[in-house]
Amino acid sequence: MRRTLTTALVATAAVAAACTSPAVAAGDPVRAVDSATAALAALGARPDGSSTTGESYTVSRTVTELDGRTHLRLRRTVHGLPVRGGDVVVHLDRAHRATGIDGPAAVAPAVITPQVSVVAAASSARSAFRGTVATVDAPALVVDATEGGRLAWETVVRGWAPDGQTPSRLHVLADAATGAVYATEDEVRTVLGTGRTIYAGPVRIDTTPSVTAYQMIDPSHGGNRTCDMRNATSGPCLLFVDADNLWGNYSTTDRASAAADAHFASAKTYDYFKFIHNRSGRTGAGTGITSRVHYGNNYVNAFYDGAQLTFGDGIGNIRPLTSIDILAHELGHGYTDALVSLVYSGESGGIDEASSDIWGAMVEFYAAAPGDPGDYLIGEEADVLGAGEPFGNLFDPSLDGSSHSCWSLSTPGAEPHVSAGVGKHFFFNLAEGTGATAYGYSPLCGDVAGVVGIGRAKAEKIWYRALNVYALPSTKYVNTASPGTTMRAYTLAAAADLYGSCSIEHKTVQAAWTAVNVAGITVCGGP
Template identity: 85%
Template sequence: MRRTLTTALAATLAVATAAAITSPAGAAGDPVRAADATTAALAALGARPDGTSPAGEAYTVSRTVTDSDGRTHLRLRRTLHGLPVRGGDVVVHLDRARRATGTDGLAAVAPQTLTPRVSADAAARTAKAAFDGTVTAVGAPQLVVDAAEGGRLAWETVVRGWAPDGQTPSRLHVLADAATGAVYAADDEVKTVLGTGRAIYAGPVRIDTTLSGTAYQMIDPSHGGNRTCDMRNLMTGPCVLFVDADNLWGNYTTSDRASAAADAHFASAKTYDYFRYVHNRSGRTGTGAGITSRVHYGNNYTNAFYDGTQLTFGDGAGNIHPLTSIDILAHELGHGYTDALVGLVYSGESGGIDEASSDIWGAMVEFYAAAPGDPGDYLIGEEADILGTGEPFGNLFDPSLDGSSHSCFGPGTPGAPPHVSAGVGKHFFFNLAEGTGATAYGYSPLCGDVADVVGIGRAKAEKIWYRALNVYATSTTTYTNMRAYTLGAAADLYGSCSIEHKAVQAAWKAVNVTGVTVCGGP
């Protein structure tokens, strides 16, 4: 929630100035300036000089971003009397003189009690019963204060297991009211989607590998050590690194297991380069580290997922439609980048924004990669053909064409599953980049009686979306929030009331997301 400093919550802060600060490309990297910024942020949040007050809250700096013009944005996590505050993260914005100019996400939390009526054992049993699939482990429940629920005291329990399909792993966070024991929310950590590489989808491409002795390995030294390995159509056990004698990988078909690996290896490198060169972000964590891509997972497994540490791809129906195309891989790896930037709660509108972001990254990386066999577009998964119809399983210009996604914000959007509510964010982005009506990439319908939107181009639209996530969004961001954050990002990048600033407002109105009018409309 966007708010001014005059109404900021006076918080108890126990922030060590030596707190670990992840400084992605673009951050200051100067420990003296970082300490000054932390001190300024504490003061903006009402802290005493020693950083504490009797209210019992504590904030720790998790990440800072410093703009080229000297403005700084600090992201902080919160606890209350030692309990984690779910959705309690806050961003403090400072100008070049280290004066606070605003905050985002600073919601007051005032639980009626910090003593649970329901025991931890009962919460664990409830969480296990709420899991849809096969349970393999139930973690110890942890008391949390849920800011998104007005400061509700809750038990958060992580249940591990397998989804109903028997092949998709799950790490489900189950939230139960600590007073009644009723489950009121759940979100899964595992995010899914429905040399020379002779790749199935990308075509003939150059990939970076490592020579070890007389053999080449699919380890990419130019992109953080990205690795690609073979699960051998199993669900467990070691993933075998791809090795080759002549550094020619695959034969453009599924008859050679290295073909799908070449697609994944190429796509992971291009995703790394996209964020590095377009958004100045070195790897998903900002540390330059790459990621492991596991291909040929499971049997007839028609899915792909990011589990917080690695990427995994099935081979699709009949094991002949690997889900290793550029847009699918960039979608999954995009979850890693968005998680590192914001950590959006994977439910409600914030979950939809998470999924929308991944589809946006998938499309933008596909354009960036410019692979000979897979040119850029706003379709999702058209190359993999996992439905067996020759059609994509989604798009950005009119997401409702898939039969379930929302192209327009409506009464059912806030409570819709993330993959469904994501359509609103995807449609907005397409309108902003390409415009409404007939375009070179598809027809984008308007939501209601509103004016057509003239697109500002992908290069500007992607910068606006990334900055909104990077320096404004918090874990429980809604579409109304995202409208404000993208407007702020556009004003930062291109100027208040610029063509780009006005286009953001128009593009949101075209998907039925409205708010405070800026620059006289539309």
């Protein structure tokens, strides 16, 4: 939940001390952490970051503004156990005085001794897996903040999805008192799926010369690599090599054509986040990624597994899923995960998927490829449905037959690809407006006012900042019990930070959420 100085901090001596400490130079991490732990003391934690309930905190990431304000993201443990979805973000002003805290309240369970054995937990996890099991990791005890501090066994089951080609690393959560499996989350996130490239047209790509040839290793973008799985699902991936540095022939008759699409798209995704959002690679350390193309046989999918990207060749192995928007969607999961580890279920999982489609569209605009101009369609080039249609869009996501364009009471329980539609529709309204636009017709959800968009450049900055500075792992679209912890609240805060309170941009964020039936906190007298 959202806590401010006036509601939770000012009344405590610990935070009062932090607020009266002398100003320090911006970027002083030691003083920032000292101020953050003092702020946490107001919530029952001692200045060393621990508490009488066994909670402790460690800094996982720090965001420092140009004006000296600092935002510290803290990981939480309880009696040494990791806390799922329990991140806390402490906001400090330029003098390192605490101005607010975001995160769930105390999550210490009443009992930390499991009633279910580790053997039983492993067995339950194996039974919950759908597909072919390869290995079952040893279950580990965790405290689940998304469930109010439930003590749980978390077991990672590794194997293959029912299609026999998609790898799976399924995290299974089982109640430590009853053994009942109550949640699952797969690390491998997929989307149905897209030099002389197949889709982007004639483009320039960065390669590395060897003694006798060129290798598809990109020295300008963190060492991005592109390799050929030769339509297998395991075994070595062969790096693409070419004698004359000309890759592909615009068709699938040359295996390098799809590779050039992927290599180009991965570079443009890298550049987009670096030059638009000042983030160098997924982790911020400038590291690139490997793209594996020609994976599986007639494999109509693409996925990011936390370490690399993988792309099938589609039905008949003639429509590789290597288009810009599909690759940027998959790689976008890596960037989003690095900003905030959204729990991949319900609305938080939907926000994760929405973010990837937003990044897919924004990278496509940024790339400005001659054969694939920017739009708000997803996967139209790969034609994965075989009907000449995209498998998704941002202006009216419900056109795919399953996604939610408007929030409803069924959205919280929907699968992430379905609930993602609400976030995608909001973003389109924010950027382009409602009604008839140059990119598609965006309907209103109910009897509400239309929205005039503020443009992509501002909308993408707001969404990124909301994830980077404010969002928590369990963030939802709607939370009536804690409306200050929603994506609506966080994008409003981001817009106020970037463009000013009650600015046109600030008001438009509010109107765009209202237009997709997402209610919550209101500002500036708006809906």
